[in-house]
Amino acid sequence: MSSNSSTQPKFDKITVFPARKIITMCDAMPTAQAVAVGNGKIISVGTMDSLKPWLERYPHEIDDRFVDKILMPGLIDPHVHPSLPAVTTQFPFIAPDDWLLPTGKFPGATTPEAYVERLKELYAQHTDWDNIPFICWGFHPLWHGEQYRPQLNELFPDKPVILWHRSFHELICNDEALKWFDLTEEEVKRMPETNWEKGHFWENGAQPLVVKLSPCLFDPKRYGKGVETFFAMAHQGGITSCLDMGIGIFGDAVGEINLIRQIADSVNAPCRVVLTPTTVDFLARGLKSSQALEQVEEWSKTNSRRVMLDRHFKLQVDGAIFGGLSQYGFPGYLDGHAGMWMAPPEVLFEFAETFWKAGYQLHAHINGDLSADLFIDIIRRLQEIKPRFGHRATLEHFAFTHEDQSRQMQELGMLVSANPYYHYILSDIFSNEWLGSDRGAQMVRLGSLERLGIPFALHSDCPMAPLSPLTLAWTAVNRVTINGNLNSPEERISLHQALRAITIDAAWILRKENEIGSIRAGKMADFAVLEADPYEVGAEGLKDIPIWGVVFEGEVHPVHGRTDTIKSFID
Amino acid sequence: MKSLPFTVIGGYLGAGKTTLLNHLLTNTSGLRVAMLVNDFGSVNIDVDLIRNHEGDTINLANGCMCCSIADNFAMAISRLRDRADDLDHIVIEASGVADPAKIAQYGQMYQLPLDGILVVADAEQVRTQAQNKYVGDTVLRQFAQADLIVLNKTDLASAEDMASLRTWLTEIAPGTPVIESVQSQVPLAVLLGAHEGHAAVNPLSDHLPYHNHSQPQEDHPHGFESWTLERSHPLNRQVLAHFAKALGEDIYRAKGFVCLQDDPDRRYVYQQVGARWSLEPDAAWGDDPRRTRLVIIGRREATNADSLDALLRD
Numbered sequence: 088m089s090s091n092s093s094t095q096p097k098f099d100k101i102t103v104f105p106a107r108k109i110i111t112m113c114d115a116m117p118t119a120q121a122v123a124v125g126n127g128k129i130i131s132v133g134t135m136d137s138l139k140p141w142l143e144r145y146p147h148e149i150d151d152r153f154v155d156k157i158l159m160p161g162l163i164d165p166h167v168h169p170s171l172p173a174v175t176t177q178f179p180f181i182a183p184d185d186w187l188l189p190t191g192k193f194p195g196a197t198t199p200e201a202y203v204e205r206l207k208e209l210y211a212q213h214t215d216w217d218n219i220p221f222i223c224w225g226f227h228p229l230w231h232g233e234q235y236r237p238q239l240n241e242l243f244p245d246k247p248v249i250l251w252h253r254s255f256h257e258l259i260c261n262d263e264a265l266k267w268f269d270l271t272e273e274e275v276k277r278m279p280e281t282n283w284e285k286g287h288f289w290e291n292g293a294q295p296l297v298v299k300l301s302p303c304l305f306d307p308k309r310y311g312k313g314v315e316t317f318f319a320m321a322h323q324g325g326i327t328s329c330l331d332m333g334i335g336i337f338g339d340a341v342g343e344i345n346l347i348r349q350i351a352d353s354v355n356a357p358c359r360v361v362l363t364p365t366t367v368d369f370l371a372r373g374l375k376s377s378q379a380l381e382q383v384e385e386w387s388k389t390n391s392r393r394v395m396l397d398r399h400f401k402l403q404v405d406g407a408i409f410g411g412l413s414q415y416g417f418p419g420y421l422d423g424h425a426g427m428w429m430a431p432p433e434v435l436f437e438f439a440e441t442f443w444k445a446g447y448q449l450h451a452h453i454n455g456d457l458s459a460d461l462f463i464d465i466i467r468r469l470q471e472i473k474p475r476f477g478h479r480a481t482l483e484h485f486a487f488t489h490e491d492q493s494r495q496m497q498e499l500g501m502l503v504s505a506n507p508y509y510h511y512i513l514s515d516i517f518s519n520e521w522l523g524s525d526r527g528a529q530m531v532r533l534g535s536l537e538r539l540g541i542p543f544a545l546h547s548d549c550p551m552a553p554l555s556p557l558t559l560a561w562t563a564v565n566r567v568t569i570n571g572n573l574n575s576p577e578e579r580i581s582l583h584q585a586l587r588a589i590t591i592d593a594a595w596i597l598r599k600e601n602e603i604g605s606i607r608a609g610k611m612a613d614f615a616v617l618e619a620d621p622y623e624v625g626a627e628g629l630k631d632i633p634i635w636g637v638v639f640e641g642e643v644h645p646v647h648g649r650t651d652t653i654k655s656f657i658d
Numbered sequence: 659m660k661s662l663p664f665t666v667i668g669g670y671l672g673a674g675k676t677t678l679l680n681h682l683l684t685n686t687s688g689l690r691v692a693m694l695v696n697d698f699g700s701v702n703i704d705v706d707l708i709r710n711h712e713g714d715t716i717n718l719a720n721g722c723m724c725c726s727i728a729d730n731f732a733m734a735i736s737r738l739r740d741r742a743d744d745l746d747h748i749v750i751e752a753s754g755v756a757d758p759a760k761i762a763q764y765g766q767m768y769q770l771p772l773d774g775i776l777v778v779a780d781a782e783q784v785r786t787q788a789q790n791k792y793v794g795d796t797v798l799r800q801f802a803q804a805d806l807i808v809l810n811k812t813d814l815a816s817a818e819d820m821a822s823l824r825t826w827l828t829e830i831a832p833g834t835p836v837i838e839s840v841q842s843q844v845p846l847a848v849l850l851g852a853h854e855g856h857a858a859v860n861p862l863s864d865h866l867p868y869h870n871h872s873q874p875q876e877d878h879p880h881g882f883e884s885w886t887l888e889r890s891h892p893l894n895r896q897v898l899a900h901f902a903k904a905l906g907e908d909i910y911r912a913k914g915f916v917c918l919q920d921d922p923d924r925r926y927v928y929q930q931v932g933a934r935w936s937l938e939p940d941a942a943w944g945d946d947p948r949r950t951r952l953v954i955i956g957r958r959e960a961t962n963a964d965s966l967d968a969l970l971r972d
Contacts, residue, residue, distance in 0.1 A: 279763040291764060298732045373697040373726065414792075425795060428755040431671040432792050461792050 098125035101147035102641065105135055108620055109158045112591045112605040122158065123147065124612040127640035131608050152643065157620045159586070160605050161327025161613030161637055162556040163593035165504045166483055166546030168333055169347055169360065172320060173313025174304050175224050175550050179209045182225030182253050183569060186553060189319035199232030203242065210243060219303045220247030220264050227253040235259055236286030254409035255550070257289040258296050268299055290410055305337070314347060318356040323646055324555040325615035325634040330361045330597050332401055332450065332483065335368030344386060348394040357639030359393045361597060363450065365401040366438050370430055376441035397598065400442040401483070402451040403429040405458040408486050408509060411521060413454030415487065420521050426455060436465055443469045448479045448598060450504070454486040463492060466499050481596055484509065484548070486530055487522065493535040503543040504596055507531050507563040508552030514574045527574070533563055534578035544593035545585070556589035557621070561630035563588065582626055612641040664748035664765045665850055668758030669778035670787055670797050674810040676701070678778060678842035679751060683722055687846060690721035690744060694734050695751045731764050747773070747850055755796055759803040773851065774931030777804035778842070781815040781823060801831040805932035806848070806910055812838045828907070833933050835907045845882055847955050848910050851931070881958040882910065885966050889950040892919040895937070897972055898928060902935040904969045908960030914952035915940070928952060
C-alpha cells in the first residue's frame with residue numbers, strides 16, 4: 088500500500104497511555120488498556136497490540152505514568168457556580184460532612200465537642216483581623232449543638248467571630264462581631280428573622296450583614312483567588328468539563344465571564360466551563376427576553392478554549408431548597424408555609440419562548456413537584472408553538488417530583504440534571520419537618536429515570552455538595568442519608584448508570600457528546616486518572632477512590648503537582 | 659435615619675402597579691416620594707421631569723426619586739438614608755409573586771413606620787388568577803395581606819361582574835376597603851394619605867378648605883370624599899379603638915392628631931389605613947391648642963360627617 092501523504096492526518100505528536108484499565112463508557116468497547124492521543128484528541132483506543140496500525144506508522148511516545156491506574160472519561164459536573172465556592176472557600180470549613188479543599192483539609196465534625204475543638208484551632212490561625220472577622224462555614228446545630236452568641240462569647244471574648252451556617256442562609260455572631268457590624272440590641276430586635284440572645288440572623292435577617300461583608304468577599308484579589316480555588320477543586324474532583332448555571336447573579340455578567348476566563352487561562356486550568364445566562368440576571372436589570380437574547384448572543388462572540396457560552400439558558404423557577412422555598416403541590420409543606428416563585432409564570436414563559444424559538448437548550452431550577460408541573464406545562468406549550476426534536480430541556484436539581492412526572496418528561500423528551508446530595512443531606516429533615524416521610528424519602532427519584540431510560544446527570548451545585556462527581560455517584564447508588572438511613576431504596580440507581588451520569592450522560596446534557604464524555608476515537612483526550620476501579624471497589628467505596636489527576640486535551644495534570652496554585656486561604 | 663413612612667404596593671402581574679407608580683411619581687403635589695421599584699425598565703417618566711440619573715437612581719425635578727431594587731433591598735434602602743432629610747414618603751413596589759407583607763417586614767427592619775399595604779388587582783383577570791394552579795395561592799395571600807385593595811381596569815368588567823367581584827372580595831378579604839379605579843388612577847390622598855393641593859395632610863392647619871364638612875372630589879369618576887372630625891376635650895383610648903373598628907369598609911384612611919386623657923400634655927398621631935390603625939406618641943403640645951382633629955377619607959357618599967361624628971363617642 089502506498090501512502091498518500093496529502094490525505095494523511097497530521098499529528099504534532101502521538102502519546103500512548105497504557106493503563107491498568109480504561110473505562111471507556113462506550114457500550115461497544117466498555118474497557119481497554121491503552122489509548123493513543125494526538126492534537127489534544129483521542130486517535131485510537133484498544134491495547135498496546137491493537138494500536139499497532141497507528142504506532143507502526145507514526146512516531147510516538149509511551150507515557151507509562153498510568154500503567155497501574157484506571158482511566159475514565161474526564162468527569163463532568165453539569166451544574167456549578169464558580170462564584171459560590173469563590174466566596175465560601177475564602178474561609179475555613181467545619182461542616183457535618185468532610186470537605187477536602189485546595190485551601191485545606193476540613194474533616195467533618197459530627198459532635199458539639201469536636202466542632203468546638205476544631206473551631207478553636209481554626210480561630211487561632213486567623214490573622215487578617217484588620218479586614219475581616221474570623222468566619223467559619225458549615226455550622227449545623229443538629230450535629231454541632233448550641234453554638235450561639237453566649238457560647239461564642241465565652242470561647243472568643245476578644246475578637247469578632249461569625250459562624251456561617253451550612254445552608255448558606257444563616258449567620259451567627261458573638262458580641263465582637265455584632266460590634267463589627269454596628270448592630271445594637273434595639274436594632275436587632277426590630278429586625279425580622281433575627282434572635283438577639285442567640286446572635287442568630289437568617290434569610291432576610293442575614294441580608295444586611297451580607298451587604299456589609301460584600302466588599303471584602305468580592306474584593307478582586309480575594310474573589311480572584313476564590314475562582315482559582317474553584318478550578319483547583321474541580322481538578323481535585325477529576326472534572327474536565329463543567330456547565331455553569333447562572334452568570335450574572337451577583338450583578339455583573341460580563342465582568343464575571345472575563346474574570347473566569349482570565350483566571351482559567353492564567354492557571355492553565357485543566358477544565359473547560361460552559362456558561363449559562365439566567366432569568367435572575369435579566370429580570371434584576373429590568374430587561375425583556377428579546378434584549379436578553381441579544382446580549383447573550385453578543386457575549387457568545389468571545390468564546391475561548393476554556394470558557395464559552397453554548398446556547399444554554401436557565402429559568403429560575405422556585406426558591407431555594409434549604410430555605411423551604413420550593414413549590415410543592417398538595418398537601419404542600421407540613422407546617423403550612425408557602426414556597427416562592429422567583430418570577431411570575433407568565434414572565435418565565437416569555438423568556439422560555441424567546442430562547443426556545445432561538446434554538447437554545449432550556450434549563451430550569453426546579454425543587455418541588457409544583458414547579459416541575461409548571462416546567463412540564465411550559466415545554467408542552469412550546470412544543471405546540473414550535474415543535475423541536477432534540478430540544479433537551481433539562482430539569483435542574485430534581486429535589487422532589489412524582490413518578491408520574493418522570494413519565495411525562497419522557498414523553499416530552501426532557502432530561503434531568505439531579506443533585507443527589509439533596510437526598511443525602513435533607514431527606515431525613517424534610518421527612519420530619521416539611522414533606523412527611525413518604526415524600527421526604529422519595530426525594531431525587533433517580534431510579535424512576537433509570538427504569539424509564541431517561542438520560543440524566545448528577546451535579547454538585549457546589550457548595551451545596553462537594554465538587555466531586557464520584558461522591559455524587561456514591562450518594563445516588565447507595566442512597567444512605569447522612570444519618571445512616573436508607574430511604575426509598577427503589578430509587579437507587581446502578582453503579583454503571585451512576586458512572587454514566589457523571590460522564591457520557593452529562594456530556595449529553597451539555598450537548599457536547601461529540602467531543603467529551605467517553606473514550607473513543609475522535610473525542611477530546613480528557614481523562615480522569617483514578618487509583619482504583621469503581622467497578623471493583625463497588626458502591627460503598629466510590630467516594631473514597633483517590634484521584635491522581637486528569638488529562639485535559641492530551642495534557643497531563645497531576646493534582647499534587649499544583650502546589651503553586653493550591654495556597655492556603657487560612658491566612 | 660429620619661423616620662419616613664413607607665407604603666407597599668403589591669399585586670399580581672398585569673394588575674396595573676407600574677401604571678399606578680408612574681402616575682404617582684408625576685402627581686405628588688409637592689410630596690417628596692422615593693419609589694423603590696423592581697423593574698426599572700418599565701418606569702416611564704417624561705424626560706422633561708427628570709433632573710438627572712445617578713447610577714441606579716432617577717432624580718425628578720419635583721423632588722421625587724426612583725430607585726431600582728434589583729435584587730438587593732438592603733442596598734436600595736441604604737441609598738435612601740443619605741437622602742432621608744429631603745424625602746417625605748417611601749413607596750416600595752412588591753414584585754408580582756411576592757408577599758407584600760414580607761416586603762413590609764424588610765422596611766420595618768430599617769425602623770421605617772409602615773403606612774400601609776395596597777394591593778392592585780385586575781378586575782377582568784383576578785378571579786381567573788385566583789384559581790390558577792400555580793399562582794392562585796399567591797394571589798389570595800396578597801389580598802389577605804392588603805390594607806386597601808385597588809380594583810383596577812373596572813372599565814373592562816361588566817356591571818354584573820363588578821357586583822360579583824365585590825361580593826367575592828368581601829369573602830376573601832373581609833373588612834378590607836376596595837377602591838375601584840380605571841387605568842390605575844387612584845387619588846393621592848387615598849394612596850399615600852396626602853391630600854391633593856397640599857404636601858401632606860396636616861390636621862392642625864387652619865388653612866384646610868374643608869373645616870368640619872365634607873369635600874367631595876368631583877374630578878374622579880370613582881371619587882372619594884373627606885370628612886373632618888374634631889374634639890376639644892381629651893379622649894380615652896377605648897374610644898379610639900372603638901372608632902377604628904367601627905369605620906368599616908367604605909373608609910380608606912383616617913389620620914390626625916389626638917389629645918388623650920391619660921397623657922394630655924403630649925400630642926398623639928392617629929393613623930389608619932383600611933383596618934390597620936396605630937396611635938403613636940408625638941411631640942408635646944406646647945402652646946398649640948390641645949384638640950383632637952381627624953381627617954377621614956372614604957368612598958364618596960358612603961357616609962356623612964354626622965354619622966362619623968357619632969362613631970367617635972365617649
